[in-house]
Amino acid sequence: MISFEHVTKKYGRETALNDVSFTLEKGKIYGFLGPNGSGKSTSLKMMAGLVFPTSGTVSVNGKKVDRKIAAEIAYLSELDFYYSAFTVQDMINFSASQVSDFDWKKAEELVAFMQLDPNKKLKQLSKGNRARLKLVVTLARNTPILLLDEPFSGLDPMVRESIVKGLLSYIDFANQTVVIATHEIDEIETLLDEVIAIQNGDIWAIENVEELRETKGLSVIEWMKQIF
């Protein structure tokens, strides 16, 4: 369970999150939806222990989040950062060496599924293939929490499709809590259990996707158009 209690994050006069409180339950897939600069990435980084609140508390399973939470959380960054000297296999070896929950079999399956050449240098990969590799090393971990920050940003439809297929095939739906921050909902709407609308650092609404469809007759995109 991930819990935000009156969390505020300020960067000088800019407020990235404004007295935000919510709880994310185990075994659900959450969509953090909102425009650029709304506070989605900051929220995910806080869950990953990479950014610290100015005030308030972020906790995971009752423990206050710090850097060590990386042992329980797999985090996929929005950044297209990579070690240029690495090959695909180097990246997998390195990721596996850093955590105890790395599933080699899953990683090999994912590499084949994403059609990546293990011997290719990362600097020779296309942006789409680097995004695929990021997903490989993230999904290959057996962590209770999975955070995906803008996994589709700047990628072509083919790559987006392969990423969604990867998520559908390799997420442990019963045991993993998944949080996906994005402003591109088309691809993931079918995956989501709950959606959290965030703008200017405020949580505007939290809805169950099924209820949204059944009681209000709205798709997530239609719902977003109403509230933003």
Place this chain on the structure above:
Amino acid sequence: MTAFKGLYIKDLKLSFNGFIIGLFLIFFAMIASFALKEYFVEPSIPAIVSFIIIVLHVFYLPANLFTSLQVEAQSQLWLHNPNRGWKLFLAKIAAGITYFVASLIVSIILVKVFIVRTEYLGEFAGLSEMLGDNLLMIAGGMFLSSIYLTVWLLFYWTLYHALKRIPFLNQIRWFVLLVVWLSITIIGNLIKKIPVVKNLQELGTVNLYHFATIFRGNTVSPETAELHLGSILISILITVGVFLTSVWILERKVEV
């Protein structure tokens, strides 16, 4: 593969290009020294240059670490790692030491070839004798000084990146570092003047007679060849303290 080994291999790969550039610079300096030797008709120039190369190795480890850290600073995503900050830093230092030793060995070979075997060194004749007998000691001194500088670099690097969190200091981070450096220097000098500290520093004097004798004919006085164990102990404590402070800042204050 252990976490440390994984980090170490990663950091070796990150610094490999820097290592090759370093070797290239060493060879370039040597070739240039031969050109100067011919131009000025001064046979001692290659020997002096190779000695300077050895001395400059004191900056090798900090420079190596800085370039490696700057790669990580592009995203700071290396901090998404369950391993503690000391492990992240030590892996970088270990990778740096590997290249430092390799580069130093190349330089020592050059010194052996160009200084010890150069028959005419003119006014630098003392160098030949000194380096011939004390090369390992000098290399050891370089190494320890390099480690000391490296740890201070870690401190200022982490502080610089931690200051990013404080918006009103973000634009003047270099100035803040300068103020911190000045403050530490002033406070350090004041502490050194305290009699107890002074006595501590002078504890356990070891006279490096052989070393001193060699220098005697030149400009360095015999006193500089004294080694104080108290001073070394204080340096070790400072090194450990600064390292742990850097780790603390990295884990608690640096954000992605």
